[in-house]
Amino acid sequence: MQPEPPHTRLRRLRRKQVEDRSALDALLDEVLVAHVGLVVDGHPLVLPTAFARDGDQLFLHGSTGSGWMRAAAAGAPACLTVTALDGLVVARSTFESSMRYRSAVVFGVLRRLDASARNLALDVITDKLLPGRREEVRASTAQEQRRTLVLAMVIEHWSLKVSDGWPDDVEEDRAGPAWAGVIPLRTAAGSPVGAPDLEEGVPVPSSVHAFVEARA
Amino acid sequence: MQPEPPHTRLRRLRRKQVEDRSALDALLDEVLVAHVGLVVDGHPLVLPTAFARDGDQLFLHGSTGSGWMRAAAAGAPACLTVTALDGLVVARSTFESSMRYRSAVVFGVLRRLDASARNLALDVITDKLLPGRREEVRASTAQEQRRTLVLAMVIEHWSLKVSDGWPDDVEEDRAGPAWAGVIPLRTAAGSPVGAPDLEEGVPVPSSVHAFVEARA
Numbered sequence: 001m002q003p004e005p006p007h008t009r010l011r012r013l014r015r016k017q018v019e020d021r022s023a024l025d026a027l028l029d030e031v032l033v034a035h036v037g038l039v040v041d042g043h044p045l046v047l048p049t050a051f052a053r054d055g056d057q058l059f060l061h062g063s064t065g066s067g068w069m070r071a072a073a074a075g076a077p078a079c080l081t082v083t084a085l086d087g088l089v090v091a092r093s094t095f096e097s098s099m100r101y102r103s104a105v106v107f108g109v110l111r112r113l114d115a116s117a118r119n120l121a122l123d124v125i126t127d128k129l130l131p132g133r134r135e136e137v138r139a140s141t142a143q144e145q146r147r148t149l150v151l152a153m154v155i156e157h158w159s160l161k162v163s164d165g166w167p168d169d170v171e172e173d174r175a176g177p178a179w180a181g182v183i184p185l186r187t188a189a190g191s192p193v194g195a196p197d198l199e200e201g202v203p204v205p206s207s208v209h210a211f212v213e214a215r216a
Numbered sequence: 217m218q219p220e221p222p223h224t225r226l227r228r229l230r231r232k233q234v235e236d237r238s239a240l241d242a243l244l245d246e247v248l249v250a251h252v253g254l255v256v257d258g259h260p261l262v263l264p265t266a267f268a269r270d271g272d273q274l275f276l277h278g279s280t281g282s283g284w285m286r287a288a289a290a291g292a293p294a295c296l297t298v299t300a301l302d303g304l305v306v307a308r309s310t311f312e313s314s315m316r317y318r319s320a321v322v323f324g325v326l327r328r329l330d331a332s333a334r335n336l337a338l339d340v341i342t343d344k345l346l347p348g349r350r351e352e353v354r355a356s357t358a359q360e361q362r363r364t365l366v367l368a369m370v371i372e373h374w375s376l377k378v379s380d381g382w383p384d385d386v387e388e389d390r391a392g393p394a395w396a397g398v399i400p401l402r403t404a405a406g407s408p409v410g411a412p413d414l415e416e417g418v419p420v421p422s423s424v425h426a427f428v429e430a431r432a
Contacts, residue, residue: 003409033301033317035251037260043225044253046262047298047321047356081262083250093353094342095360101249103264126310137309141304144311166411178353179421180411183428187301188404195396205395208306210398 026104027160028053032129032187036060037079038072051080052121052128058106058153059113059121069149073112080106081151087185091167092178098160100164100182107157118150125150132207151168189215219363227360234376242410243318243376244269248345251278253295256290265295268337268344274322274369275329276338285365289328296322303401308394316380316398323373330378334366339364348423405431 018024034051038042047068050061058080062069072078087100113121122145126134167180174180189212192204234240250267253260263284266280267276274296278285288294302318329337338361342350383396390396408420 014257033299033315035253035262035297035299036263037251037253037295039255039258039260039263042255043293043323044260044262044295046251046260046295046321047297048251048297049318050315062412077259079253079262081251081264083249083251088346088427090346090349090408093356094338094350095356095364097342097346097349099249099266101264102366105262107259117385122310126313130304130306130313133306133313134310138389138392140309140311143336144309148311159309166413169413172242173354174413176354179418179424180414181409181424182411183415183424184406185403185408185410187401187432190400190402192306192399193397195398197382197390198396201397202393206399208395208399210399211304215401 012205016161016163018162019084020058020160023162024104024155024158025053027084027104028058029128031082031084034058034060035081036051037081038068038076040068041140050125050129051082052125053155054121054124056155057124059150060110060153061122061125064147064149066149069151072110073149074152075109075111076136078108078110078153080108082106084101085185086164088183089167089179090179090183091171092166092169092176092180096169098163102160102162104158104160106153106155108153108155110151110153111150113150115145117152118148119145121150121152122148123177130211131205132210133205134193136207224411229430232377232379234378236376237377240320240371240374241269241375243320243351244274245299245344247300249297250274251275251297251299253297254284254292256284256287266341267298268341269371270337270340272371274371275341276326276369277338277341278365278369279431280363280365285367288326289365289367291325293371294324294326294369296324298322301401303378304399305381305383306395306397308389308392308396309384310387312383312385317380318376318378320374320376322369322371324369326367326369329366331361333368334364335361337366337368338364341352344348346423346427348426349421352421352423
């Protein structure tokens with residue numbers, strides 16, 4: 001018996017709820033790591049994992065030796081939450097201080113993909129994490145593909161909450177001397193560092209350059 | 217009946233497991249947002265939330281109007297997962313490519329703090345998110361404190377997984393032409409932006425300067 005997913009409508013702060021599917025997709029395509037929630041022996045378990053989206057599907061990958069992925073592969077109810085922390089909202093009181101963020105919650109079941117769907121999904125994941133990289137390296141071998149497990153979840157029940165405002169101080173505080181504003185936050189990439197076993201003179205490839213430039 | 221938490225020992229990749237409590241504390245003190253997992257009507261629910269640590273306790277805060285916090289306040293089994301994404305590990309094959317990360321999973325139950333413990337915990341949370349800010353603004357009013365709900369979880373069952381290595385390519389790939397290395401990733405702060413209702417000439421306070429400098 002499949003439990004019903006929790007309601008996806010916010011009870012509080014409804015003004016933060018965003019119904020726009022393209023805003024959901026943009027967040028899912030930007031953030032590299034999701035937090036996946038499962039129920040294990042009645043207890044919640046939350047694990048971070050790389051993921052990617054293709055249309056209405058979300059893909060997670062791992063080793064065929066991954067215990068939680070094997071356990072979840074047969075249709076486990078799951079919650080996939082994807083969060084971008086965009087800033088600290090610094091109000092004139094600590095009570096009104098908060099955060100700017102975008103957070104998507106997707107409810108569904110996880111299912112293991114068969115070999116051909118799995119191989120396509122692995123390309124989708126690679127192309128999200130480091131676009132252009134597949135064209136710079138050899139193709140995966142059939143053995144590597146077989147050692148990889150890919151789970152998929154259909155995007156059907158979801159909610160998106162976006163907090164992008166300014167401090168909302170009471171009048172008394174606005175008249176006071178304290179500063180108020182926002183400290184922007186983002187995921188930034190540093191300069192790429194060659195591996196210890198890299199031969200001298202091997203240039204940093206364009207996939208890596210593009211990734212770093214987009215997050216410099 | 218309290219379900220037993222899932223095992224906190226890694227079945228795979230045991231070399232990534234870190235037993236050092238100080239490494240756990242450092243991660244919990246560095247990362248601003250946790251992903252909290254709950255079981256709601258048999259279904260997993262994962263929500264992002266600000267949090268802070270004080271000794272062996274973790275604190276979450278929210279509005280007394282928060283449905284999930286009220287529901288969880290009476291001892292709900294919970295999983296609090298805290299992740300820092302430290303880099304992309306770019307191997308000479310997509311199969312060996314991975315991520316650098318630190319990820320803590322803490323299992324326990326959430327309990328609502330009473331008024332005096334709540335007020336102390338709110339200071340702990342503020343002092344983590346923006347150290348020094350409390351000294352720059354007025355104290356919270358009793359009414360503000362009453363409108364805030366703080367949940368606590370004792371750190372007892374936890375695991376910490378750290379991936380901080382280099383690409384581990386097979387010999388054939390190492391002899392090939394492809395680049396390999398790491399792209400460092402971190403949470404970076406941008407220049408603070410004053411609120412639209414901020415009077416001209418109010419200087420950026422030292423708490424904000426220090427926060428930005430630590431993440432520049």
